[in-house]
Amino acid sequence: MRHVLEIDDLSVPELERILELARRPVAEVPPLLSGQGVACYFAKPSARTRNSTEMAVVQLGGHPVYITAEEVGIDQRESAEDVTRTLACYHRAICARVFEHELLERMAAVDVVPVINLLSDGGHPLQAIADVLTIEAECGPVAGRNIVYVGDANNVARSLVLAIGSLGGKVTVVAPPDRRFNEVDVDRLSAAGAPFTYGDRPEAVTDADVVYTDTWVSMGQEGERDQLLRTFEGYQVDDAMMARNPDSIFLHCLPAHRNEEVTDSVLDGAQSRIWPQAANRLPAVRAVLQWLLEVNTEGGA
Numbered sequence: 317m318r319h320v321l322e323i324d325d326l327s328v329p330e331l332e333r334i335l336e337l338a339r340r341p342v343a344e345v346p347p348l349l350s351g352q353g354v355a356c357y358f359a360k361p362s363a364r365t366r367n368s369t370e371m372a373v374v375q376l377g378g379h380p381v382y383i384t385a386e387e388v389g390i391d392q393r394e395s396a397e398d399v400t401r402t403l404a405c406y407h408r409a410i411c412a413r414v415f416e417h418e419l420l421e422r423m424a425a426v427d428v429v430p431v432i433n434l435l436s437d438g439g440h441p442l443q444a445i446a447d448v449l450t451i452e453a454e455c456g457p458v459a460g461r462n463i464v465y466v467g468d469a470n471n472v473a474r475s476l477v478l479a480i481g482s483l484g485g486k487v488t489v490v491a492p493p494d495r496r497f498n499e500v501d502v503d504r505l506s507a508a509g510a511p512f513t514y515g516d517r518p519e520a521v522t523d524a525d526v527v528y529t530d531t532w533v534s535m536g537q538e539g540e541r542d543q544l545l546r547t548f549e550g551y552q553v554d555d556a557m558m559a560r561n562p563d564s565i566f567l568h569c570l571p572a573h574r575n576e577e578v579t580d581s582v583l584d585g586a587q588s589r590i591w592p593q594a595a596n597r598l599p600a601v602r603a604v605l606q607w608l609l610e611v612n613t614e615g616g617a
């Protein structure tokens with residue numbers, strides 16, 4: 317059975333097929349989930365991911381069921397494996413936002429229904445698919461584009477590098493030395509054919525087609541907030557940085573911590589495309605669900 321825990325679970329043709337499904341009008345979406353459920357498990361808060369996932373299930377004719385971590389108590393009330401088997405009794409797929417990526421791997425290993433990563437400490441693949449849709453709509457094909465990611469080499473950055481690299485684009489990461497990818501990340505990104513380079517601020521932005529940032533304090537890191545704010549001093553995306561290339565666009569996965577990693581003036585300015593980017597979360601998750609339902613029904617690849 318196929319699962320989508322990270323972009324490199326997909327071959328390049330599979331990623332391209334998902335992008336093609338995402339571009340189709342809603343009227344052409346088949347009711348593959350008619351009369352069926354999708355479990356939407358959240359161990360962390362969410363606005364975009366929860367709402368886009370629930371509405372994607374509705375557009376596919378199904379019924380989403382929102383489940384909190386407190387309710388099912390994974391590995392406290394019941395093991396992750398038994399929760400997975402239980403949810404599979406009622407649902408065609410499990411979509412889950414978790415702290416540790418390893419939990420998704422345990423759920424997927426049960427192999428009873430497809431599991432989709434709605435964000436873990438490892439990655440955020442649905443965000444990266446929405447980012448590609450946005451870049452294509454705003455700048456044309458990703459191949460040959462330079463995406464300059466300014467900030468923390470985190471879950472969002474990891475999935476972004478994998479997606480952009482798979483499609484022939486390039487990511488330049490501008491991050492403080494102790495917030496760069498670790499050796500395991502570097503090996504995985506290069507094994508997936510998704511090389512990246514490090515650049516300096518603000519010069520790297522001069523060649524950017526896209527300037528991208530994310531929060532400096534990811535969910536679960538709130539206790540390190542003061543230290544992280546000090547580490548990222550000087551990495552804020554502001555008007556002066558965006559002025560290095562007035563033809564570039566600005567993206568942010570959101571939620572933005574206004575005037576920390578990015579200023580209000582950039583978020584709300586002429587180069588910002590954050591709202592089309594947020595809107596693209598819906599076709600992205602719908603396409604992943606559709607692809608997984610189709611590929612697993614066909615007997616899997």
Ligand code: CP
Binds near residue numbers: 361364365443
């Ligand atoms: N970008 C994103 O995943 O947003 P939420 O945390 O609101 O779902």
Ligand code: NVA
Binds near residue numbers: 471530533569570571
């Ligand atoms: N890196 C952020 C992304 C939020 C969508 C986090 O993990 O909290």
